[in-house]
Amino acid sequence: xxxxxxxxxxxxxxxxxxxxxxxxxxxxxxxxxxxxxxxxxxxxxxxxxxxxxxxxxxxxxxxxxxxxxxxxxxxxxxxxxxxxxxxxxxxxxxxxxxxxxxxxxxxxxxxxxxxxxxxxxxxxxxxxxxxxxxxxxxxxxxxxxxxxxxxxxxxxxxxxxxxxxxxxxxxxxxxxxxxxxxxxxxxxxxxxxxxxxxxxxxxxxxxxxxxxxxxxxxxxxxxxxxxxxxxxxxxxxxxxxxxxxxxxxxxxxxx
Amino acid sequence: xxxxxxxxxxxxxxxxxxxxxxxxxxxxxxxxxxxxxxxxxxxxxxxxxxxxxxxxxxxxxxxxxxxxxxxxxxxxxxxxxxxxxxxxxxxxxxxxxxxxxxxxxxxxxxxxxxxxxxxxxxxxxxxxxxxxxxxxxxxxxxxxxxxxxxxxxxxxxxxxxxxxxxxxxxxxxxxxxxxxxxxxxxxxxxxxxxxxxxxxxxxxxxxxxxxxxxxxxxx
Amino acid sequence: xxxxxxxxxxxxxxxxxxxxxxxxxxxxxxxxxxxxxxxxxxxxxxxxxxxxxxxxxxxxxxxxxxxxxxxxxxxxxxxxxxxxxxxxxxxxxxxxxxxxxxxxxxxxxxxxxxxxxxxxxxxxxxxxxxxxxxxxxxxxxxxxxxxxxxxxxxxxxxxxxxxxxxxxxxxxxxxxxxxxxxxxxxxxxxxxxxxxxxxxxxxxxxxxxxxxxxxxxxxx
Numbered sequence: 066x067x068x069x070x071x072x073x074x075x076x077x078x079x080x081x082x083x084x085x086x087x088x089x090x091x092x093x094x095x096x097x098x099x100x101x102x103x104x105x106x107x108x109x110x111x112x113x114x115x116x117x118x119x120x121x122x123x124x125x126x127x128x129x130x131x132x133x134x135x136x137x138x139x140x141x142x143x144x145x146x147x148x149x150x151x152x153x154x155x156x157x158x159x160x161x162x163x164x165x166x167x168x169x170x171x172x173x174x175x176x177x178x179x180x181x182x183x184x185x186x187x188x189x190x191x192x193x194x195x196x197x198x199x200x201x202x203x204x205x206x207x208x209x210x211x212x213x214x215x216x217x218x219x220x221x222x223x224x225x226x227x228x229x230x231x232x233x234x235x236x237x238x239x240x241x242x243x244x245x246x247x248x249x250x251x252x253x254x255x256x257x258x259x260x261x262x263x264x265x266x267x268x269x270x271x272x273x274x275x276x277x278x279x280x281x282x283x284x285x286x287x288x289x290x291x292x293x294x295x296x297x298x299x300x301x302x303x304x305x306x307x308x309x310x311x312x313x314x315x316x317x318x319x320x
Numbered sequence: 321x322x323x324x325x326x327x328x329x330x331x332x333x334x335x336x337x338x339x340x341x342x343x344x345x346x347x348x349x350x351x352x353x354x355x356x357x358x359x360x361x362x363x364x365x366x367x368x369x370x371x372x373x374x375x376x377x378x379x380x381x382x383x384x385x386x387x388x389x390x391x392x393x394x395x396x397x398x399x400x401x402x403x404x405x406x407x408x409x410x411x412x413x414x415x416x417x418x419x420x421x422x423x424x425x426x427x428x429x430x431x432x433x434x435x436x437x438x439x440x441x442x443x444x445x446x447x448x449x450x451x452x453x454x455x456x457x458x459x460x461x462x463x464x465x466x467x468x469x470x471x472x473x474x475x476x477x478x479x480x481x482x483x484x485x486x487x488x489x490x491x492x493x494x495x496x497x498x499x500x501x502x503x504x505x506x507x508x509x510x511x512x513x514x515x516x517x518x519x520x521x522x523x524x525x526x527x528x529x530x531x532x533x534x535x536x537x538x539x
Numbered sequence: 540x541x542x543x544x545x546x547x548x549x550x551x552x553x554x555x556x557x558x559x560x561x562x563x564x565x566x567x568x569x570x571x572x573x574x575x576x577x578x579x580x581x582x583x584x585x586x587x588x589x590x591x592x593x594x595x596x597x598x599x600x601x602x603x604x605x606x607x608x609x610x611x612x613x614x615x616x617x618x619x620x621x622x623x624x625x626x627x628x629x630x631x632x633x634x635x636x637x638x639x640x641x642x643x644x645x646x647x648x649x650x651x652x653x654x655x656x657x658x659x660x661x662x663x664x665x666x667x668x669x670x671x672x673x674x675x676x677x678x679x680x681x682x683x684x685x686x687x688x689x690x691x692x693x694x695x696x697x698x699x700x701x702x703x704x705x706x707x708x709x710x711x712x713x714x715x716x717x718x719x720x721x722x723x724x725x726x727x728x729x730x731x732x733x734x735x736x737x738x739x740x741x742x743x744x745x746x747x748x749x750x751x752x753x754x755x756x757x758x759x
Contacts, residue, residue: 118661147669155667165662168757169680178676179666213759224662233668339608385738387702390713393720394730401726402542452663479607486706493610506618514610521605 066129069094069266070115070235076123077110082112085121086290092235092268097261098268099277099298102287103313108270111287115268116157117150128156129234155183158228162240164220166212172199172223173208174232184231198226202256217250222256229260236260238269242276254257254280274317278302286310325508332499339495340516342409346481351474354420361421362428369420376425383422388480391415396487405438412484416477423473431462464535471528475521482517492516548723552715559715560736566629566711567698571722573645574697577637578644579679585649596645603642608703611635616707632704640697644660647693651686652678684755691748695741700735712736 077085084107092098112202113119115126117134126133131204133153136145163214166175176195180186186194200207202222204215212220221241228236238257242250255277261267261280271277277284278298286294286301286309294301294310305311329336364376373412383391395415399406406414435458445451496513501504549556584596603611615635616628626634655678663673683690705714716733721725 116665118664151664151669154664155663159662161658161662161664161665163656163658165656165658167659167662167677167681169684179668182672182676183667211758213757227666245579380732381742382738385699385741386734387699387713387737389702389705390716390730390734390737393713394734397720397726432697467759475605482607482609493607493613497613500617507621510610510614510618514606514614517607517610518602518605522601525605526602 071127074124077121095264097267097281098283099281100285106287107290108287112270141271157235159237160225160234160241162243164224166210171209174228179231194230198230202226217245218252221253236267328503335495339492341489343481347478350416351415351477355424357421358424361425365429366432381424388419389483391482407486408489427466427469431465435461466533470534475524546728549726549728552719557714559712563701563711565692566701569633573637574640574644577641581645582648586652600642612703628709647686647689651682654685655681
């Protein structure tokens with residue numbers, strides 16, 4: 066069976082600073098992969114390259130066999146047209162550290178926007194889907210609330226519903242619990258676990274080591290712009306092969 | 321541009337220069353008078369007792385709700401009627417100064433009110449009287465806050481000085497119109513006058529940016 | 540000094556003042572509407588990453604903001620015909636005020652655009668919206684809510700600027716007031732009434748803008 070996601074020799078520079086120095090990674094449908102590593106290791110940048118929130122200068126990313134963001138015509142690599150990039154972005158869903166809900170729209174309207182504008186759904190159909198997914202994240206009773214009326218954890222759950230309602234091939238989670246008060250972290254992690262059980266393919270950048278241990282089928286440890294180590298969490302977390310990972314695990318808290 | 325414009329400009333250099341001088345003195349006098357008045361307005365708005373505060377609030381709201389041109393025309397026509405015989409220059413400057421005072425008043429009030437309450441409390445705690453508190457704590461902070469916007473008000477006054485041409489004050493714009501009525505070169509001379517005003521105001525704007533950088537509290 | 544106030548002459552011409560006020564409001568509405576369109580486009584230019592957009596937008600705003608509006612009004616009406624652009628008084632004034640307000644509104648909108656967090660655009664991109672969809676559905680609605688207070692005061696000040704149309708004999712409120720002043724010699728009464736009409740209209744506009752602000756406020 067072919068891979069869902071293939072990343073080949075991914076290079077990314079900000080000016081003269083190289084933040085990704087050749088990343089290779091493949092992912093099969095239904096896999097849940099956690100990406101861990103210290104800040105500045107390139108894990109968030111890698112995630113943001115997959116939906117072209119960041120441009121990258123070298124390498125390829127393919128999703129379901131189609132190259133993301135760039136095409137090579139006559140030996141010249143160039144950015145795909147914006148419309149095509151927008152269409153490709155809709156194939157992945159993303160949840161952000163800062164939620165980024167649209168503050169002038171109700172929870173329902175947040176979920177419906179992409180369904181109506183991108184998927185060209187009718188309002189009723191979109192509303193029904195919004196109800197289904199907000200119910201799924203446990204917020205049906207808050208469907209007409211505005212982001213400003215919701216707690217951080219609730220906002221993040223709406224944001225996840227907004228992404229998942231688009232029926233993406235792959236979900237990207239970018240440190241979704243980092244901005245939350247400790248007592249609100251669990252409700253969000255429970256939602257993600259539920260999605261994992263449904264077989265959703267997910268790439269999760271996280272600082273929650275216990276969560277990564279419990280939910281992932283594979284863990285990638287990023288170190289200075291490269292993949293430092295990867296494998297089954299039950300092996301990696303118990304017997305790290307590299308000193309770097311051992312140090313990193315020692316400095317992180319398991320709770 | 322053909323050379324006849326430069327010839328005509330040379331012929332008209334003295335009236336235009338005089339006009340420019342009048343424009344500058346209108347602006348300067350109205351800024352000075354308006355600022356002095358405006359500081360009192362601002363203080364009254366912030367610290368005044370109730371009836372005084374209401375009175376001054378009414379004054380600023382009325383002035384700010386009226387177009388400057390109406391102030392200029394009213395000042396020019398009304399003062400004569402009530403027996404105060406001022407020339408158009410004085411009447412115009414008075415109107416602009418009143419306009420300026422309401423703006424400066426709001427600036428001063430905004431600046432004073434933006435200072436956290438803790439500042440006054442801290443000053444009281446070390447035993448300063450209110451005048452001392454104002455002189456050493458509130459005043460300097462408010463000045464920093466208000467200065468950049470005050471410089472912009474100065475640019476507003478230069479632009480507003482053109483309105484005095486309508487009541488016959490021979491400032492730059494009226495002189496320009498006179499030259500145009502003689503030479504029929506409206507395009508060139510309006511452009512020239514506009515350019516002069518632009519240079520003055522642009523200079524003030526840049527100066528305002530400079531002041532803004534200079535007055536920023538080091539952090 | 541004896542001057543007894545007598546408003547009867549002004550009341551007899553009151554309908555002229557009201558007609559003038561209506562024209563003032565009309566001039567302002569047209570100019571501000573066009574100015575909002577100009578201002579919005581310019582504001583996106585001002586925050587653009589490309590100097591190709593930013594430079595001309597900045598130049599336009601700088602030139603207009605530093606030139607007295609009376610010079611612009613006279614220039615459009617008296618000098619533009621020399622370039623073959625012949626407009627009526629009202630058209631010429633509305634055009635001038637539109638271009639003038641565009642520069643001020645651009646500054647207002649720019650401030651509101653900067654205040655929209657970049658995460659909003661990214662969230663829009665992530666669900667597959669195009670830049671244009673992001674602007675119309677997310678950025679502009681949020682920007683408008685950010686700027687409503689300063690938008691209101693800018694609109695009021697632009698409404699007051701319609702008085703400059705008197706300089707080219709457009710029969711708006713200031714022009715009518717001056718005419719009544721000269722014809723009736725009820726100087727004080729005329730200007731009191733005219734000012735009051737301006738002040739009342741400005742307060743009404745301010746109240747209207749506050750109502751819009753409340754209406755559009757994001758619930759929290």
